[in-house]
Amino acid sequence: MNISDIAKMAGVSPSTVSRYLNNGYVSEEKKRVIRKVIDETGYAPLTSAQNLRNRKMNVIGVIVPKISSESISHIVDGITDRLRDTDYQIFLANTDNNVKKEIEYLELFENNFVDGVILSATDFTAKHRQILKRYNKPVVIASQNVPGFPCVYNDDEEAAYNAVTHLAQQGAGHIAYLGVMEEDLSAGHGRHMGYLRALADAGLEADKNLEKIVDFTIYSGYNGIQELIDSGEKFDGLFCATDNIAIGAINCMRYSGLKVPDDVKTAAVGDSVVSKALFPSLTTVHLYYDEIGRESADMILGFLDGTAKSTRQLKLSSELCVRESSTFMPDAVS
């Protein structure tokens, strides 16, 4: 069932059917009969033929490090949302935190499947830069600030700054830091910088012995704070680069007899769904990941339709959510 069949059944030429389907320079009479035939047959043009002919896929490639991550899935939700009323579909590529896979997809997408790419990388390497320098399709980097390339990202520095400043205001004088590797420009470097700047502005001394680099898991947070406790260092505040790290850390502190927030005021960044439902509920910073997705999609759409000509960077703000872990413990418990 192709366009010629439809044309025959409708008693017109394939050109006319095509015109009906596209621009629509067709007489009302023929429109009627073509519509009828299409309705009856359920005909739909074959996209691969259209793609070949039009050099257009109507698909956006979305490369993400891990789909089973709350932040990533919200980015994807945001993209989906923005693309909803367009003709574009999403082609999702999951790299499983594997930089090699990421590069492969970038190269695959350059000649295939998609009209543009939204890339959420954890680590933007020289190789990334080299490929994107001469990429033949528009690319938007979601959730990371990469100067010189189109990107949409959170102000991680501000997020951390606000959380740590809040801890200081709550009376914490020795605020420990549980973060992730600096190579991660957003969650790693950015939040660490915010932590340091907040300490400085609050007149507190930075202490390398109170800082630990862990990874993104709950367990890693648990172990990280355990080491700190075992080392004998004293702290009355704790800032964690992510909610998951904080969840693990709080759990460990509880089993170690340290009370949150009484002994250790704690805050993190992420505002994951559970952060509100934890006990104590977690003071954390809400990052608008869905906005990142929406704005990234919007930006790529701009490049695709020619509206946006020059490169651009969009930085989004965040919102501190003060909860029990830095303030007070509800009565019911004691």
Add this chain to the structure above:
Amino acid sequence: MNISDIAKMAGVSPSTVSRYLNNGYVSEEKKRVIRKVIDETGYAPLTSAQNLRNRKMNVIGVIVPKISSESISHIVDGITDRLRDTDYQIFLANTDNNVKKEIEYLELFENNFVDGVILSATDFTAKHRQILKRYNKPVVIASQNVPGFPCVYNDDEEAAYNAVTHLAQQGAGHIAYLGVMEEDLSAGHGRHMGYLRALADAGLEADKNLEKIVDFTIYSGYNGIQELIDSGEKFDGLFCATDNIAIGAINCMRYSGLKVPDDVKTAAVGDSVVSKALFPSLTTVHLYYDEIGRESADMILGFLDGTAKSTRQLKLSSELCVRESSTFMPDAVS
């Protein structure tokens, strides 16, 4: 840069280049020179032309209700994993729990983009059935048992049965139920049935007043148990259809002065990442969603390569994870 350009540069015909790229019935000498040209130019065949010619997309469509859900993302992880070493890519369609969108994608995929579909629906309607009855591509239903159609699913009934039986063994005599709507065959109907069967087998009486239908959110769990408490009904056990419901419920009980597990032994289904890190940690049933993804992908691959000819249903087992919420409260707390 197309196959003819490459052919000219290599001094051969396009047919030979094509053969080099595919079957490979080419002399060693020409292979060498073609390889050289391709390496230098970075040429890659245009997929849309191949798609048109071969009537093959090398893409699996994956329709999911919500990507920002832990179980769904694990299904997607599993699919990605199984497809890793094949030529297939994933085309992800996010329906946002909108049945209409689900139908639209199903229809879209019938003539476009993909060779086969993995569908994770919450609600399998008559419309679904009607479309899939005469679908022209293989479809596998992930995470739901739909007799007559290929599917891979959890034994939800068994999962609930084991959890509730465990609560009874821990001494709970009045086990409340916080579940989701029966239309959801898996999380709703299946787990409810398991709950009822477990009560019966434990010699406990089912009590409609101890059952509440809520939705999938933490808040809904909170409110559900609040209503139950307000109604004055007494219960010393609680089974929740999902972890999130349990998280909300436990939180509510805490604020209401009910101790978990001392006053109310609690269990759920899901084994989400946080369930281990909650306080008390949550007794729950681990469902192998990644396995569902892997097996669904495997099944569709079987249909696509012709290995699998007849329809089939695959039911996966689960694993009860006993934790604090049904057993004991660690010392550190009291």
Add this chain to the structure above:
DNA sequence: CTGAAAGCGCTTACAG
């Protein structure tokens, strides 16, 4: 307003 023709880039019988 409409149709015949050409062509997008690829692959695969077919003939040699």
Add this chain to the structure above:
DNA sequence: CTGAAAGCGCTTACAG
């Protein structure tokens, strides 16, 4: 082992 030819289904100048 290799190349010329035909064709996948569509769209868009072009001529009328």
